[in-house]
Amino acid sequence: MKETEKLTATATVKSADRVLDIFELFADRHEPLNLSEISRQLDLPASSAHKLLQNLLARGYLETDKQGKTFRLGYKLFEIGSKYAGRTDMAEEFQYVALKMVDELNESVFMTIRNGEMALYVAEKQSTHPVRFVSHLGMQLPLHATAMGKVLLSGMTDEEIHTLYPDKQLGRLTETTVTDFGELMEQIGRIRVEGVGYSMGESVHGVRCAAAPIYGAPHKITASLGVSMPEARWDPKLWDRIVQAVSLGAKEISMKLYYAR
CATH class of the missing domain: 3.30.450.40 (GAF domain)
Incomplete structure (x- = not known):
């Protein structure tokens, strides 16, 4: 495997872990969470957390409030x-x-x-x-x-x-x-x-x-x-x-x- 392929595979797995971490975080919480809370709880840079959240929103795995400030598990799950x-x-x-x-x-x-x-x-x-x-x-x-x-x-x-x-x-x-x-x-x-x-x-x-x-x-x-x-x-x-x-x-x-x- 080429070095670039190894890096891509590692990044993909890491992203998958982060997505699962987000699901598990919400599974343990009843109330919606905002970006800063998710970032802090999972020790993620806010920019990385934001990108993951937007992807999950687009796929229906998360939902947001009318202002787009808090998140919760969506219908897709x-x-x-x-x-x-x-x-x-x-x-x-x-x-x-x-x-x-x-x-x-x-x-x-x-x-x-x-x-x-x-x-x-x-x-x-x-x-x-x-x-x-x-x-x-x-x-x-x-x-x-x-x-x-x-x-x-x-x-x-x-x-x-x-x-x-x-x-x-x-x-x-x-x-x-x-x-x-x-x-x-x-x-x-x-x-x-x-x-x-x-x-x-x-x-x-x-x-x-x-x-x-x-x-x-x-x-x-x-x-x-x-x-x-x-x-x-x-x-x-x-x-x-x-x-x-x-x-x-x-x-x-x-x-x-x-x-x-």
Whole structure:
């Protein structure tokens, strides 16, 4: 190998290490980081860190705020992760549990994980009804506007939630979307006590959802399990069955993921 080729190979490997260092840094932190913090934490020249960050932004592996000053993990990592999840225990357990739930309820079942302020759909099992809520893997909806998203928020501390919404502004998707931060925190408090979250047409008009947390470790919510149904099919007895089924289903997946290990 020529000397120039050796230098290029060494530089390439070093750059790859730095990219992985950036991913690992964000994986250990809940809040966004700015350029100087990343540079300091990884002992990188600011110019080198800036170039790496811009490359990762361009590829979707990082996201930035409106001012372009702080960074966090982007959709691309979660997109890759959701595809890989098709081969993991959690996805396998979801399919097993969701199949039973659809057989019992004939309503659609979903699983989401958190991606910043969004709930990322990573698995689904559809009902046989011609009228149903249909998602696609990789779809994202705001945490505050979905039952599954609220469940994911309930696994965060109040401080972490305030950091996620520093200006306490919540976007509106439908006329029933929760836009008051205080009301959102009240709902999160009830989810922590009751173990189930709800949305009543808050992200998609005419669709109700009940969701429960999936735990991958003690007191750590890894994902959320939800059942969605059109309001046109709603009745109290079916809704009670949905709430019970989603709670039991999430516990079963949690048992398989963590408690049975």
